[in-house]
Amino acid sequence: MRGYFFSSLLIAVGLLVICSCSRPPAFRLNTEGRDPGSISPTQHEALTTTLADFFGTPDQATTPRGVELNHDLLHLAAGPMGRDLERVERGLYRKHCANCHGVSGDGAGPFARLLNPYPRDFRKGVFKYTSTVMGAKPTNQDLEKIIRQGMPGTGMPSYKRLPDDDIKSLVEYVKYLSIRGETELYLVRLVLDENELLPLNRQAVLEDGVLPAAESWDLPQIEPDVWVVKPHRPDWDDQQLQAAIARGKELYREPRAQCITCHGPEGRGDGEQTDLYDIWNQAKKGITDQQTRELARHFALPIQKLRPRNFHSGIFHGGDTPEDIYLRIHIGIKGTPMPGAGPAPGIPGVLTPDEIWDLAYYVLSLAQKLPTHSAHEDSERK
């Protein structure tokens, strides 16, 4: 009787376990909206094996020589979640990020469809809220800041409870996914658009695809004076602040600032321009609705429109300090139609730094979020 009971129990558990066992997660190939049927098995094989040789798998993340990532931090974030026998917690990316950003960093994790805006797709190497000029990669501090403070009004949570090392580890893994993603895009275009002869020349791929993607991450760290915008908040008294807000209000309506087009005359996000998409969704948009519907079949997520910010709501995804708003106006929001108004290397800005501050304070006044402390007091508090 006892033997019968235990053998039945074992069979039941065995069946349940077999039925529920899942395969280890793999990186999903980025076909950029192409019909998967148009990719031959040989091309698919060439792409996946080349990428695996350079970057390993989600469980065993590796990087090719020349890619300067901290492997200790990388290995804390990679792999399945849980502690090892030395009590070190691993798999941080899968624990904290993969449910939304996906195992491949494609922004199409299991919960992505429930979110508006969608989670960031790291594979284009474009990040919306940074302190670096348009076209440059974010600094480590930019990514750490977003992870630590989250994005108000979106599904991106604040991870302020995580230890600093864990956040650094997640930043390193995001950079890894981004470099891998950019290499993947380079490879996909090389193999599918330019019909490169197979097998691929690994050395050429390393030099022309992997290393440029990796080096672009180093630029803001090596030359911060060129690539990073440092806002210096003016120390204004109340009277000066009110004057700046009045100037900002005028500026807001000026054609060169282009604010009204999207944000509307009163800053309620109700401008004339409503057909707005970021670069991730622009790729899903066909010329006709029919084309858009057909394209949608080849993307994990349907097309999603952008909503210009309603300043009166007081919600700013990239942060609501005067410095944050200054950076948004100066640099713009990368990957979106929000342009940068400040100067960038080789490009004169449409607004001067003083004008950007005027505009920033006007926007904050609409949101009723004017700072109660001076820049000096704020920096001392920090």
Next chain:
Amino acid sequence: MQTADCPQHPGKSLSGSQQTWPYRLVWAFWGVGLATIGMGHTVTSYSAGMAIPDWPSVFGHFPFLFPLHEWFRHWDVFLAQSHRLIVTILAIFSLILTGFFWKIRWNPHKWLATAVFILICLQAALGASRVLLGDIGVAAIHGCVGPLCFGLITVLLVVASPSYEQLCRSHHEATRRRWRKAVTVALFIAGLTYLQLVLLAQLRHVLPQQPPIQALLIVIGQGILWAVIGMIVVTAAMVLRKPLCNVMTRKFLWLVIGLYCLHLVLGLSAWIVNFNFPAWFLSHVLAVEYTIVQGGVFQVIVSTAFALVSSLLFAASLALLICAAVDRGANVDSDHN
């Protein structure tokens, strides 16, 4: 002093103390079951299922000799180890209770207690498999079997209660048709609340490689189930209204209604603390500046409470089903009479 028939020998009455102390024992067992399932849901909310990588040992230590300072060093380890220990207590308790009911030969208590013990063993084996295989798919099954186990413990508690004995002996004016309706709605509530639990377990143990459409379909399924359960609960309130049913059945009906409302509120709150307010709500209805704090106390409490209330709702609906079904004997008797 309360008296009731002895379940082993119908007709022979038991004194109050003879009847109530096994009931108190089952209450204690139910309490441990609630603590276990609550701890299990907390482990899931904190993603602490793999905080201890080995089983049955704990970082190489014998489970009961795991050093206390190590236990409290990491919150996730504390949760996982506490969950394991409380499950051990529950299993031992279950074994004792099963042996006890078999010894005193109470029916159907001994069979129910045996079923609970088997389910606890199955659940423990699934928990162990989840750790040893490191597979989140197994965790989802573990999350489905847990509430089933707790539901069965609740049924045992209901069956062991003195009020249940009184309910078995009571007669009222209900017709067989009304009884069928009552049992059917109770059955639907129990079945659908369990289905909702299964869907919830899939959301709480989502596979990282799962396509985004699946989670959306699960959420839509949950929404439809909520609406359907709501309608059935309203139907149940009409079918089981006073004076057509026993006071115990009505109590469970009110409990189901209360838990359903709480479940609804917690479900919406759990959405907000995990995914934030919907975009249309932020842009058109009310501007709310809110940032989700991952692993924050508020997020964990709301998510855990939602899962726990789901389990309680299922357990209460099972209790309602048992009470509604027991009326059959009384009705059949009254029909015969």
